[in-house]
Amino acid sequence: xxxxxxxxxxxxxxxxxxxxxxxxxxxxxxxxxxxxxxxxxxxxxxxxxxxxxxxxxxxxxxxxxxxxxxxxxxxxxxxxxxxxxxxxxxxxxxxxxxxxxxxxxxxxxxxxxxxxxxxxxxxxxxxxxxxxxxxxxxxxxxxxxxxxxxxxxxxxxxxxxxxxxxxxxxxxxxxxxxxxxxxxxxxxxxxxxxxxxxxxxxxxxxxxxxxxxxxxxxxxxxxxxxxxxxxxxxxxxxxxxxxxxxxxxxxxxxxxxxxxxxxxxxxxxxxxxxxxxxxxxxxxxxxxxxxxxxxxxxxxxxxxxxxxxxxxxxxxxxxxxxxxxxxxxxxxxxxxxxxxxxx
Amino acid sequence: xxxxxxxxxxxxxxxxxxxxxxxxxxxxxxxxxxxxxxxxxxxxxxxxxxxxxxxxxxxxxxxxxxxxxxxxxxxxxxxxxxxxxxxxxxxxxxxxxxxxxxxxxxxxxxxxxxxxxxxxxxxxxxxxxxxxxxxxxxxxxxxxxxxxxxxxxxxxxxxxxxxxxxxxxxxxxxxxxxxxxxxxxxxxxxxxxxxxxxxxxxxxxxxxxxxxxxxxxxxxxxxxxxxxxxxxxxxxxxxxxxxxxxxxxxxxxxxxxxxxxxxxxxxxxxxxxxxxxxxxxxxxxxxxxxxxxxxxxxxxxxxxxxxxxxxxxxxxxxxxxxxxxxxxxxxxxxxxxxxxxxx
Numbered sequence: 001x002x003x004x005x006x007x008x009x010x011x012x013x014x015x016x017x018x019x020x021x022x023x024x025x026x027x028x029x030x031x032x033x034x035x036x037x038x039x040x041x042x043x044x045x046x047x048x049x050x051x052x053x054x055x056x057x058x059x060x061x062x063x064x065x066x067x068x069x070x071x072x073x074x075x076x077x078x079x080x081x082x083x084x085x086x087x088x089x090x091x092x093x094x095x096x097x098x099x100x101x102x103x104x105x106x107x108x109x110x111x112x113x114x115x116x117x118x119x120x121x122x123x124x125x126x127x128x129x130x131x132x133x134x135x136x137x138x139x140x141x142x143x144x145x146x147x148x149x150x151x152x153x154x155x156x157x158x159x160x161x162x163x164x165x166x167x168x169x170x171x172x173x174x175x176x177x178x179x180x181x182x183x184x185x186x187x188x189x190x191x192x193x194x195x196x197x198x199x200x201x202x203x204x205x206x207x208x209x210x211x212x213x214x215x216x217x218x219x220x221x222x223x224x225x226x227x228x229x230x231x232x233x234x235x236x237x238x239x240x241x242x243x244x245x246x247x248x249x250x251x252x253x254x255x256x257x258x259x260x261x262x263x264x265x266x267x268x269x270x271x272x273x274x275x276x277x278x279x280x281x282x283x284x285x286x287x288x289x290x291x292x293x294x295x296x297x298x299x300x301x302x303x304x305x306x307x308x309x310x311x312x313x314x315x316x317x318x319x320x321x322x323x324x325x326x327x328x329x330x331x332x333x334x335x336x337x338x339x340x341x342x343x
Numbered sequence: 344x345x346x347x348x349x350x351x352x353x354x355x356x357x358x359x360x361x362x363x364x365x366x367x368x369x370x371x372x373x374x375x376x377x378x379x380x381x382x383x384x385x386x387x388x389x390x391x392x393x394x395x396x397x398x399x400x401x402x403x404x405x406x407x408x409x410x411x412x413x414x415x416x417x418x419x420x421x422x423x424x425x426x427x428x429x430x431x432x433x434x435x436x437x438x439x440x441x442x443x444x445x446x447x448x449x450x451x452x453x454x455x456x457x458x459x460x461x462x463x464x465x466x467x468x469x470x471x472x473x474x475x476x477x478x479x480x481x482x483x484x485x486x487x488x489x490x491x492x493x494x495x496x497x498x499x500x501x502x503x504x505x506x507x508x509x510x511x512x513x514x515x516x517x518x519x520x521x522x523x524x525x526x527x528x529x530x531x532x533x534x535x536x537x538x539x540x541x542x543x544x545x546x547x548x549x550x551x552x553x554x555x556x557x558x559x560x561x562x563x564x565x566x567x568x569x570x571x572x573x574x575x576x577x578x579x580x581x582x583x584x585x586x587x588x589x590x591x592x593x594x595x596x597x598x599x600x601x602x603x604x605x606x607x608x609x610x611x612x613x614x615x616x617x618x619x620x621x622x623x624x625x626x627x628x629x630x631x632x633x634x635x636x637x638x639x640x641x642x643x644x645x646x647x648x649x650x651x652x653x654x655x656x657x658x659x660x661x662x663x664x665x666x667x668x669x670x671x672x673x674x675x676x677x678x679x680x681x682x683x684x685x686x
Contacts, residue, residue, distance in 0.1 A: 066524070066526060067526045067528075069528065130584065132583075132584055132587050143523060146523060146530055146531045146534075147531045147532060147533075178573060180486060180489060180568075180569060180572045180573075181409070181649075183409060183410045185410075185412065187489055187569060188489045188490045188569055189490060190490075191489075191569070209576050209580075210573065210575075210576025210577040210578075210579060210580035210581075211576065211579070211580040211583070213577065213580055214580045214581070214583065214584045215580075223573075225523075226523060226530060226531055226534070226570070227569070227570060227573055229523045230521060230523075230553070230566075230570055230573065230574055231573055231574055231577040232553075233552050233553030233554065234553040234556065234574040234577055234578050234581075235553075235577050235578070235581045236553060236554070237552075237553035237554045237556055237557045238553075238557070238577075238578045238581040238582065238585075239581065239585070240475075240554070240557065241473065241474075241475055241557045242581075242582070242585045244475045246589070306524075
């Protein structure tokens with residue numbers, strides 16, 4: 001797998017991404033990383049980087065920042081990391097492009113350069129939430145298309161089913177529409193239009209709410225990019241709050257009797273607490289991949305979390321590798337075509 | 344405080360609410376509860392209820408169910424628990440009305456019968472989220488007005504400030520607009536209109552995201568009722584998922600050495616775990632009151648969670664008692680009037 005990584009556009013400095021890239025080639029055989037950024041700066045910080053096989057530096061003179069308006073920025077900065085990466089993908093010089101930068105810029109550049117797959121008008125991003133009792137629930141869209149109309153959400157349902165099928169190998173995943181209540185007719189005027197548009201999709205189970213995301217009663221949860229982005233961020237923030245609370249409650253201030261303290265001291269049971277603490281924290285972190293594929297465009301584009309760390313980049317590359325090995329693009333195109341032909 | 348409680352409209356049977364009411368009069372002195380529901384059924388299940396001072400039964404022949412369209416249902420069912428309760432509130436026969444039923448019906452009935460306070464066009468519901476490091480953040484609206492336009496969100500900001508001031512006694516609480524990124528210009532076309540409308544409100548700090556809700560960087564988070572409802576439900580579901588995960592990780596299956604098991608057995612340290620577990624679970628439950636006041640209407644109306652239990656009803660009554668004691672309506676009206684006069 002040849003992957004192009006934009007090391008300049010995330011919230012963290014390029015070193016973070018380069019470190020992640022260097023670690024990744026140790027973890028995964030069979031990958032070649034194209035580091036897209038300011039070659040001079042990179043060489044200054046990583047002196048022998050040119051001697052590493054499986055790493056190629058691609059010089060990009062410009063960077064699109066988080067604040068820039070996507071279309072204007074892409075017009076102005078033809079030599080940006082995003083423009084160069086997407087162009088390489090289009091020219092089949094790489095198999096995948098990854099950026100943790102300005103999501104809008106990556107989305108617009110992908111749509112304009114790579115084009116959409118047959119039958120899909122607007123792209124979407126999707127991520128998995130963990131479930132009580134195992135398995136995962138897909139949320140689509142989490143931010144590619146905040147102004148989605150009912151047809152876009154129909155397409156999201158189809159793309160979501162395709163992606164769920166790819167990962168879980170379930171031919172007809174169930175689909176739910178995120179709403180304010182289970183009953184049809186709930187919510188905004190807009191959401192009721194969406195309901196009527198998507199209710200005939202195979203596997204549609206009606207409106208769903210927050211608890212459905214975690215209890216396994218639905219596979220694919222459809223919403224617009226604004227809502228999806230909001231619930232993803234609240235879930236992540238809730239998780240952080242929870243881990244903070246947990247750490248605090250497991251801290252030394254916690255009241256135990258002198259006798260218990262004595263026992264804990266002698267037998268070093270505090271080690272046990274520490275061990276438990278790590279296990280708990282690990283379980284709480286949903287299987288978060290550090291990146292989500294941009295679904296619907298004609299290529300494998302991975303969009304990373306703005307604050308993506310080198311550790312998360314490795315996770316993102318792991319997911320990307322999995323998608324690439326599963327023949328991501330062909331499977332999505334085939335499934336989508338079949339679904340859209342039927343309805 | 345005279346409080347009318349709709350015992351018929353929630354997702355649970357009337358017994359749950361009556362039990363909560365009966366417990367509440369033991370906890371709180373100085374309250375009189377008007378139980379609004381099917382008097383015959385209530386008397387059958389609670390034989391001596393008529394002999395209890397501080398409890399009065401109010402007969403309501405009809406119930407508006409969760410599925411009904413609010414306006415049509417209110418027209419058809421003039422003798423519903425909600426219609427009767429709101430009418431009693433209007434006639435000052437009670438000081439507060441509580442319902443955990445069809446939110447839309449309670450909202451519409453309140454607006455039509457009680458009217459709005461000066462300067463406010465549409466009502467909103469608000470709830471507090473806990474913060475790392477203490478304190479709470481207010482989210483407004485959590486479901487009263489899903490189709491809110493920019494003027495409604497301006498009003499929500501004002502109502503949110505008023506409510507925050509009432510509870511935390513902070514004269515100028517900060518206000519943030521929930522959006523997909525901190526930078527201005529992010530998000531939908533609609534949200535950008537909202538930004539321009541509310542940016543001159545005193546204490547406005549710009550766009551906020553999920554993590555701001557928990558880190559204390561903003562006091563009042565403004566969003567429409569659809570988004571607020573979605574994030575509230577996801578946060579609650581995430582919490583449940585965590586508690587499940589925690590319980591699982593603290594279960595007996597957790598691997599510890601035989602020696603450690605031996606020690607745990609002898610000194611009964613498992614008691615310690617249990618103790619810790621309860622404390623952790625307690626801390627994780629945000630200070631959830633079981634109900635939220637309907638802000639902006641000319642009366643104290645409390646809207647309960649659909650699945651409200653007797654325990655949550657007691658919490659709701661505790662919050663209601665606090666609001667009533669703080670002179671809720673007058674404070675909200677005064678603060679709102681002052682704020683709206685300035686801008």
